[in-house]
Amino acid sequence: MQTLTRNQQIVFDIINKSSEPLKAYTILSNVQKKGIKAPPQVYRALDKLIEMGKIHKIESKNAFVACQNSNCKVSKAAAFSICESCEEVTEIDNSKISKYLSSFADKIGMKYKKYNLEFFGLCKKCK
Amino acid sequence: MQTLTRNQQIVFDIINKSSEPLKAYTILSNVQKKGIKAPPQVYRALDKLIEMGKIHKIESKNAFVACQNSNCKVSKAAAFSICESCEEVTEIDNSKISKYLSSFADKIGMKYKKYNLEFFGLCKKCK
DNA sequence: TACATAATGTTATTTTATAACAATAAACTT
């Protein structure tokens, strides 16, 4: 278990506390009181946290969430459901999807590394 | 089968001819000789083409590819394998994945609309 | 034709992300 540097910890904490995906510049404005002043400081922390599997990027939203799934520490693979009405983003337990996709990778002759799945629709509440 | 407007056709043609995903500003610089001068013209065409299912956006690359899969006209769902070495992007036949994911949606109580899957690794040639 | 709707053209701006380089801090080596 890797320990986080000062900036990484600050950025991780704010993402981890949030109930929704946060954008890089939202993070920036929330950590300026803690001494992080410029975008590169945030983006560098984000990059490292992604590498470690502590957070994921929701590509379709340019936003970041804490990993909800201990598997991701290893697999760096993530799947999200995104509600088009209330914008709720939930990380899906990816063990089955992972299994399915790695067998799929075998079949097409690809060496599997990771994947990102974003799944749009209406959540239980909104539908 | 919807017919394309002038700008939509110009933008679609250049994406369709390309062997790799194209970025919006690359498209722009390639269509300036055809009279498309500003980003909004390109982005508007891209938006419509995506709506129609004629192209897809590769979110992790901010780039656009023509749909290789006639299903997408309907489903607006797409899956791509992306080689981290040669950068080759291939659209995966998504009928099985689609089926799998819509049953998954049922299980978690979500109304399925579409998904985007990006699948990273090393392709046949590079591995 | 007259009206409504969709598509286009244009300028400016916002949002997202990185390049480049200087300064510190942490880890490693002898």
Place this chain on the structure above:
DNA sequence: AAGTTTATTGTTATAAAATAACATTATGTA
């Protein structure tokens, strides 16, 4: 502990991606 290397941080400036806002032109249709 002193010196060396490596990683992290701080800072300024800029690049890259996307959209807002509004004027204009084209297209469909009653």
